[in-house]
Amino acid sequence: xxxxxxxxxxxxxxxxxxxxxxxxxxxxxxxxxxxxxxxxxxxxxxxxxxxxxxxxxxxxxxxxxxxxxxxxxxxxxxxxxxxxxxxxxxxxxxxxxxxxxxxxxxxxxxxxxxxxxxxxxxxxxxxxxxxxxxxxxxxxxxxxxxxxxxxxxxxxxxxxxxxxxxxxxxxxxxxxxxxxxxxxxxxxxxxxxxxxxxxxxxxxxxxxxxxxxxxxxxxxxxxxxxxxxxxxxxxxxxxxxxxxxxxxxxxxxxxxxxxxxxxxxxxxxxxxxxxxxxxxxxxxx
Amino acid sequence: xxxxxxxxxxxxxxxxxxxxxxxxxxxxxxxxxxxxxxxxxxxxxxxxxxxxxxxxxxxxxxxxxxxxxxxxxxxxxxxxxxxxxxxxxxxxxxxxxxxxxxxxxxxxxxxxxxxxxxxxxxxxxxxxxxxxxxxxxxxxxxxxxxxxxxxxxxxxxxxxxxxxxxxxxxxxxxxxxxxxxxxxxxxxxxxxxxxxxxxxxxxxxxxxxxxxxxxxxxxxxxxxxxxxxxxxxxxxxxxxxxxxxxxxxxxxxxxxxxxxxxxxxxxxxxxxxxxxxxxxxxxxxxxxxxxxxxxxxxxxxxxxx
Numbered sequence: 352x353x354x355x356x357x358x359x360x361x362x363x364x365x366x367x368x369x370x371x372x373x374x375x376x377x378x379x380x381x382x383x384x385x386x387x388x389x390x391x392x393x394x395x396x397x398x399x400x401x402x403x404x405x406x407x408x409x410x411x412x413x414x415x416x417x418x419x420x421x422x423x424x425x426x427x428x429x430x431x432x433x434x435x436x437x438x439x440x441x442x443x444x445x446x447x448x449x450x451x452x453x454x455x456x457x458x459x460x461x462x463x464x465x466x467x468x469x470x471x472x473x474x475x476x477x478x479x480x481x482x483x484x485x486x487x488x489x490x491x492x493x494x495x496x497x498x499x500x501x502x503x504x505x506x507x508x509x510x511x512x513x514x515x516x517x518x519x520x521x522x523x524x525x526x527x528x529x530x531x532x533x534x535x536x537x538x539x540x541x542x543x544x545x546x547x548x549x550x551x552x553x554x555x556x557x558x559x560x561x562x563x564x565x566x567x568x569x570x571x572x573x574x575x576x577x578x579x580x581x582x583x584x585x586x587x588x589x590x591x592x593x594x595x596x597x598x599x600x601x602x603x604x605x606x607x608x609x610x611x612x613x614x615x616x617x618x619x620x621x622x623x624x625x626x627x628x629x630x631x632x633x634x635x636x
Numbered sequence: 637x638x639x640x641x642x643x644x645x646x647x648x649x650x651x652x653x654x655x656x657x658x659x660x661x662x663x664x665x666x667x668x669x670x671x672x673x674x675x676x677x678x679x680x681x682x683x684x685x686x687x688x689x690x691x692x693x694x695x696x697x698x699x700x701x702x703x704x705x706x707x708x709x710x711x712x713x714x715x716x717x718x719x720x721x722x723x724x725x726x727x728x729x730x731x732x733x734x735x736x737x738x739x740x741x742x743x744x745x746x747x748x749x750x751x752x753x754x755x756x757x758x759x760x761x762x763x764x765x766x767x768x769x770x771x772x773x774x775x776x777x778x779x780x781x782x783x784x785x786x787x788x789x790x791x792x793x794x795x796x797x798x799x800x801x802x803x804x805x806x807x808x809x810x811x812x813x814x815x816x817x818x819x820x821x822x823x824x825x826x827x828x829x830x831x832x833x834x835x836x837x838x839x840x841x842x843x844x845x846x847x848x849x850x851x852x853x854x855x856x857x858x859x860x861x862x863x864x865x866x867x868x869x870x871x872x873x874x875x876x877x878x879x880x881x882x883x884x885x886x887x888x889x890x891x892x893x894x895x896x897x898x899x900x901x902x903x904x905x906x907x908x909x910x911x912x913x914x915x916x917x918x919x920x921x922x923x924x925x926x927x928x929x930x931x932x933x934x935x936x937x938x939x940x941x
Contacts, residue, residue, distance in 0.1 A: 404744060406937070426747035439651070439739035446650050453643035454746050490742075 353380050355501055355533050356401060361409035362557075363396050370396040371407065372557035380500075381530050383547055386537045387627050388554035394537045397554065398505050401535070402431055414500055427456055430494045431503035438486055440479030444472060451493055463496035466526070484515035491519060495527045502527070504536040508543075516543055523547075545623040553630050560630045569620040573604045577616030585615045592629030603629035640748060644756030645764050648730065655765060658722045659772035662714050663779075670711075670780050674787045697802070702900045704803035709902075711780050712773055712812060716819075719769045723761050723820070727830035728841040730757040731935060740935075750936040754831065754928055761827050766816035774809055804901065811902025818878055818911055825872070825920045828927030835931040836938075877914035880907045 356378040363371040371393045378384050388394045400407040403418030403425055411418060416425045438447065444467070452460045467474070470488045478486060487508065494502065508516040524547055528534065538544060545551075545565075553560040563571060575585055582600040586593070588611070590602035603621055604612065612618045621629065649655050731754070734740040743753065781803060785795035820827060830845055837844040853866035911917060 402745075404741075422744075423747050423749045426745065431745050433738075433741040433745070437738045437741040439734070439737055439742070441651050443650075446647075450643055450647055451746065454640055454748055456747070 354378065355380050355414060356535075357410070357412045358401075359410045361397070361400060361407050361411050363393075363400060363405065363407040369557045371400065373409070374554070374557070374559050376552060376559060376562050378533060378535060378550070380533055382549045383528065383534045383536065384550040384552065385541070385544060385548040385623075386535060386552045386554065387539075387541060387623070388537075389631060392555045393557040394554055395505060396557075398431075398433075398503055398535070398537065402429065402503060428500045429503065430497050430499040430501070431505065432490055432494055432507045433505050438478045438490055441477060443477050444474045444489060447478070447489070447493065448474075451497075455497060457498040458493075459496045459498070463492045466492040466495060466522075484511050487511055487515060487519060491522060495522070500533065502532060502534045504534065504538075506538055507536070508538065508540065516540065520544060520547060541624045541627060542622070548623075551623060553627060555631050555634060560634055561626075568623075568626070571605060572621050572626055573607055573609050573612055573618050574621040574625065575602045575604065575612050575616050575618050576600070577602070581615040585612070588612070591633035594628075601625075603633070637752070640752055641756055641759060644748070644753060645760050648726075648756065648760040649764060649768075651733075652726055652729070652760075654722060655726065655760070656768050656772070658718055659715055659769045662718045663772050663776035666711050666714060666776055667779050667783070670783055674783065678787070678790070698900060700798060700802035701804055704799065705808065705900045705902075707780070707784070708777055708803060708805075708808045711776060712808070715769055715773050715776075716816075719765060719816075723765055723827065724830060724845075725842075726765065727757070727761050727827055728834050728845055730760070731831060731835035731931060732837065732841045751932045754835070754932045754935060757831055758827060758924075758928060761831075762820035762824065763817070766813075766820060770809070770813055770816055773812065777805070777808075807901050807903050811906060814906055814908065815878070815902070818906075818908075819876075822876055822878070822911075822917055822920060823872065824924035825927070828924035828931075832927040832931040832934070835934045871916070872920070875916065877917060878907060878911045879905045880910070 354377045356376075358377070359375045361371055361374045362369065374393075374397065386394055386397070396405065399405040400411060401413055401418055403413075403420075403422035406419045413425060414428055418425050442450075448460055448463055451458050451463075464474075467489065470485065470492070472481060472485050472489050472492075478489070481489065491507070508519050511519065520543060523534070536544060536548075548565050550562075550564050551568075552562045575590070576596070576599055577585055578599045582602075585600075585602055588604065588607060590604050592603045594601050603626065609618055734743060744750075781799055785799050788795045788798055833845040834841050849869065853863060853869070856865050857863050
């Protein structure tokens with residue numbers, strides 16, 4: 352497999368604050384990577400470094416290019432949605448298509464128009480006249496009509512209602528993702544996308560807490576629901592995190608013998624959200 | 637590159653509708669003013685007979701040409717004033733608004749360099765604003781002259797003879813084109829400065845643009861007891877190296893204006909050679925280049941979103 356993104360020892364600090372602290376990872380072609388982290392964890396800074404919007408220390412290569420120095424070349428093969436609100440309010444839908452067509456060599460206007468015709472977005476409308484959901488559809492229709500090798504989505508569905516959010520991701524999967532393209536996505540709505548991801552990364556305080564494939568989660572992690580004496584025994588096996596649910600103890604374990612655990616209670620694979628909380632809170636404890 | 641610039645400048649016109657609304661409003665006001673003047677004038681027919689446009693008794697070709705020249709130029713000056721203000725506001729907004737409304741993140745997601753973007757904003761100020769302005773000026777001239785023709789005809793004069801054959805259209809329009817394209821080059825240090833402020837300031841670009849123009853020369857005088865910066869700003873407004881010297885003796889004879897077709901010409905006075913060999917002009921272009929470079933650098937490196 353070929354690596355689309357290679358980061359080694361990437362750091363970025365603002366004054367004394369280390370927004371990204373010595374992070375190394377790879378993203379391979381054809382993967383859908385979810386990047387999760389609490390607010391202020393360094394997600395956006397890391398994405399900005401990947402997109403060449405900010406410089407950083409360490410080695411960073413995206414599609415074999417230095418993102419900061421070769422941003423123009425990079426942007427021909429990379430797309431990103433930074434936030435739903437970034438399309439300027441004054442622009443008309445047709446003007447947006449005209450402009451993108453004139454400046455982006457890999458943009459298919461026909462594709463974008465076809466996609467838009469399935470929405471309520473009128474071609475002569477200005478962005479400021481559209482609802483938040485329609486702006487997201489418009490932005491997505493442009494992004495999906497660009498033949499890009501890497502798509503970066505930073506909180507693409509922020510502030511949208513659940514219907515739009517579901518539609519957004521189903522469009523993304525059905526109309527865009529073809530196994531050749533690669534998607535990197537961050538969001539707080541982890542539940543909505545965990546079933547489309549192939550890989551996940553957790554970041555907190557600028558450091559990488561986890562970088563693995565979705566398939567390997569059941570091997571790596573286990574969640575035990577137990578109580579009483581068994582809880583005491585389980586606690587001796589060093590769970591990374593423990594919480595109370597309806598009077599029972601729920602413990603999250605990493606690299607643990609599952610058969611051994613099964614003797615102590617109910618064992619299953621933690622959801623990404625629970626794992627995220629366990630990793631972030633566990634690391635802080 | 638050129639295709640990009642075309643698209644980028646077009647985008648500026650889409651975004652800043654004031655680029656064509658401002659000259660259109662000026663043109664409309666001028667046309668209305670001329671119409672109002674005729675309405676009032678027609679009430680005092682006997683008195684205005686001595687007026688320039690309505691009078692049948694303007695003697696020579698040169699006098700008629702001079703009268704038309706004055707009419708056209710008089711209907712041009714307000715555009716230049718409005719254009720200067722428009723350029724200042726456009727420049728200050730152009731790299732500031734995109735940061736305020738965060739659309740910079742979308743623009744930067746397209747394969748366009750920061751240099752291309754900043755240059756397109758400069759070209760909009762230095763080329764698009766004058767060209768759009770001139771187009772509106774020409775339309776305004778034609779409309780004003782059309783109404784003048786009607787007025788003259790109603791007074792019993794020959795509008796073809798007095799106006800359409802006398803007005804030095806080509807001279808005024810071609811001269812204005814050259815003038816309006818050279819003027820932004822002469823004032824380019826200010827355009828560069830305004831664009832830089834627009835890219836750099838976090839708030840109130842207007843204040844941040846004009847305060848230093850007062851504070852820096854004041855500080856220079858307090859500390860160094862010199863006034864080089866103030867002189868540089870002042871001479872920019874006083875010594876535009878674009879016109880041939882005018883010899884008053886050729887124009888006036890015992891305080892009487894000598895009408896000479898050769899003299900009543902805008903092109904005749906513009907000296908392009910003088911402009912392009914002026915060290916002050918090139919110095920200004922270099923200063924503009926430095927400010928634009930700084931604006932590109934700030935847009936590229938600053939991360940305040």
